[in-house]
Amino acid sequence: MAVPVTAPAEPVRKVSARHFVRLKLRVLGNNFRGQGWRIALFVVGLLFGLWFAVGGFFLLAAPGLAGEPRYALMIAAFGGGLLMLGWLLLPLAFFGVDETLDPARFALLPLSRRALVTGLFAAALVSVPVLATLIAVAGLVVTAGALGGWLAALVGLVGVLAGLLLCVAAARAVTSAFATMLRSRRVRDLAAVLLAVLAALLGPLQIAVLAAVRRADWDQLTGAARIVGWTPFGAPWTAGIDVAEGRAWAAGLKLLITALAVGALLLWWSRSLESAMVGAVSAGPSRDRRGALGGAVAQLFPRAVGWSRRDRFGALVARECRYWWRDARRRANLITIAVVGIFVPVMVNVGGARLAVEGGEAFGEVTANSSPVLVSLSLVFVGVLASVTVANQFGFDGSAYAANVVAGVPGRLELRARMTAFAIYVVPLLVAVAVILAALLRHPGWLGVMAGALFAAYGSGLAINGFVSVLGAYALPETSNPFAMNTGAGVAKSLLTLLSMIASAAAAVPMVVAAALLGDLWLWLALPVGLAYGVGAALLGSYLAGDVLDRRQPELLAAVTPRR
Amino acid sequence: MSDQHPALSLRGLAKRFDTKVAVAGVDLDVPAGSFYGLLGPNGAGKTTTLSMAVGLLRPDAGQARVLGYDVWADPVRAKGLLGVMPDGVRLFDRLSGAELLAYHGLLRGMDPAVVDQRAAELLDVLALNDAGRTLVVDYSAGMKKKIGLACALLHGPRLLVLDEPFEAVDPVSAALIRDILHRYVTGGGTVVFSSHVMETVERLCSHVAILADGRIKRVGTLDQVRGDRSLEEVFVAVVGGRTATGEELSWLSR
Secondary structure, eight states: OOOOTOOOOOOSSSHHHHHHHHHHHHHHHHHHTTHHHHHHHHHHHHHHHHHHHHHHHHHHHHHHHHHOOOHHHHHHHHHHHHHHHHHEEEEEEEIEEOOOSSSGGGTTTTHHHHHHHHHHHHTTTTHHHHHHHHHHHHHHHHHHHHHHHHHHHHHHHHHHHHHHHHHHHHHHHHHHHHHHHHSSSSHHHHHHHHHHHHHHHHHHHHHHHHHHHHHHHHHHHHHHHHHHHHHHTHHHHHHHHHHTTTOOHHHHHHHHEEEEEEEEHHHHHHHHHHHHHHHSSGSSSSOOOOOOSSSHHHHHHHHHHTTTTSHHHHHHHHHHHHHHHHHHHHHHHHHHHHHHHHHIIIIIIHHHHHHHTTTTTTTTTTSOOOOOHHHHHHHHHHHHHHHHGGGGGHHHHHHGGGHHHHHTHHHHHHHHHHHHHHHHHHHHHHHHHHHHHHHTOGGGGHHHHHHHHHHHHHHHHHHHHHHHHHHHOOOOOOOSSSTOOOHHHHHHHHHHHHHHHHHHHHHHHHHHHHHHHHHHHHHHHHHHHHHHHHHHHHHHHHHHHHHHHHHHHHHHHHHHSOHH | OOSSSSSSSEEEEEETTEEEEEEEEEEEEETTOEEEEEEOTTTTHHHHHHHHHSSSOOOOOEEEEEETTTTSSSSSHHHHTTEESSOOOOOOOSBBHHHHHHHHHHTOOOOHHHHHHHHHHHHHHTOGGGTTTBBBBSOOHHHHHHHHHHHHHHTTTSEEEEEEEETHHHHHHHHHHHHHHHHHHTTTOOOEEEEEHHHHHHHHHHSEEEEEEEEEEEEHHHHHHHHOOOOOHHHOOOTOOOOOSSTTTTOOOO
């Protein structure tokens, strides 16, 4: 029978979350097909996840297993709260979110927003981190059950499941909103400043919290745990304990709080999803349409690269410089370097010293006093972290790298230019880190040691990552979400990052050893030696890795081209 | 001199992806000064063949020579004579049009003054000046094709290899691109391009090759290949398409 084409037929079956979950599993499965190393990486990721999960489980189950009701509330509130905080912040800072199911792909399908959000949400629940978290928080159910019987365990289970939903919803909503924000140029500067302020606050905040913990007595801590328990951060985790302690009404209220929070986050997510689906371009303010300023060549070179000759090297440096700023993905990495680069050394040095002064022995003798060795060590970490950003520098380019292959750019030139461009952003940042830290520690004399360690670590890191970027490149998805990653790439990325970080740190170890052995002499020698060490390592790295690059340009291009 | 050599010469090019043979031994000679159309249905191996011919994809077997220089053994000389516009490959699209042209020009080792002059001319002719400092990522599909063509032309190559240059291009831009390519061939250049639009190929090309299932099925001048039939008839016959009988898809008609 003929059906009029103008009236769409009523769908025979409704699209439910089940379809999304199955789609995700299918995509995951197809990803593994014929790719042994991907399966291996997935298994490694799974094992890591399980390891953390089991550790978390016993920590959270400890009050119940040991029969210590006094600790139950505190561990549930603080442990669960930290877990939630991790879900909220870690995807933003480091790991990105799994965009196996890219929302944009669903734009053309006749799906209601509600069906889409619930579907994507259900699909997001199918992942290793969720499984690991589930295992860990099952410890809370054990605690509630051991202390309050089966009813408490049941409420605890409901609470824990709701808490898991809340974790995932929070991670999704925040990254999605942030991605939308970062696309617009006006906001991204603001975001950078905000993140920097947040980082600057985290250090002192942690010191204050630790000091408070140290001074506070039992009642104050329990009071804090109670307060946390009434916020969405702690509510789902403490519900079971409340039943166990005879406050069933509180458990009900807390579950309600959790449900409301999940609902609000999903609503927020669905808003930003819509803007992600209709395309990012319209979200940003249109660029000014001034006429050409000078010739094409003059337009290509940013002012910071004005010194360079107008040749191949100059063009590569200029293009890379433009990209570090204009590509949201790269910009997000720069922000991470800035935040962590200031945060970590301040934590290790100022925080450690302050705690030691206040009489704490808990953190051991190592951090008891900030010393040139400790400072060097923490700054080696910063330098290495900064250089690891370029471990997949060709992946940022994607298939656009074909232009360089067609033009036959020599590998050494390519790598030197990329290092130079990245250094134009990072070196001022490293100098700032050294100056800020020297000021905070009130040791201006250590400035040389700090800068020397930073430059040595950064330079040798660039050399190592030159190799990694040529040999271990992988494709990034072509979305405008700076936090997006391909399925399975998460583990690959972490492993590769870890390996290159260890190698880079090992290459910079001489700086730390020298700081330990040479004493005051090193205060003067560190800067020139570190600078020479870093520059030399980077040049040597580009020289050797450039040869490798020459031999495998087409293979590299294939590796960074996203499969469609 | 390189004039005795064909502009592009492929010998036994082959490529297999996992278990699928994408290109199974392609031999092709593109005479200098010709306008060469590489025809084929989707998935015939056009893009794979052209990628191997210009040095973007390493072949499993076979040779590719540009005006006598081996693309894989002597890439510097061969690539210097080549202008390429790949399909399905992004440009460095977070640059503006002018910036992108300057990048390509300098990457080819050109003099900055010449780059400036040619870039201005190309942007003018291709009607991309209005875009000003708009990033290429925000260009329309037709504008992207045009700026890609400009990048390939900038250094004055002797051989131009274009993958689907007319795909997703509006008629006005297509006419402009056709015009520029015509002038380029008249001036002694050689163009190889892939397409599955018969009309364009019939209108432009002096030579045609039909590629299907990774093999060359027909090759020669346009008249040799089509004989007394239309190119479309020849193409469908060679590729072996099926025609609808009218029984299936009956629900499409009301």
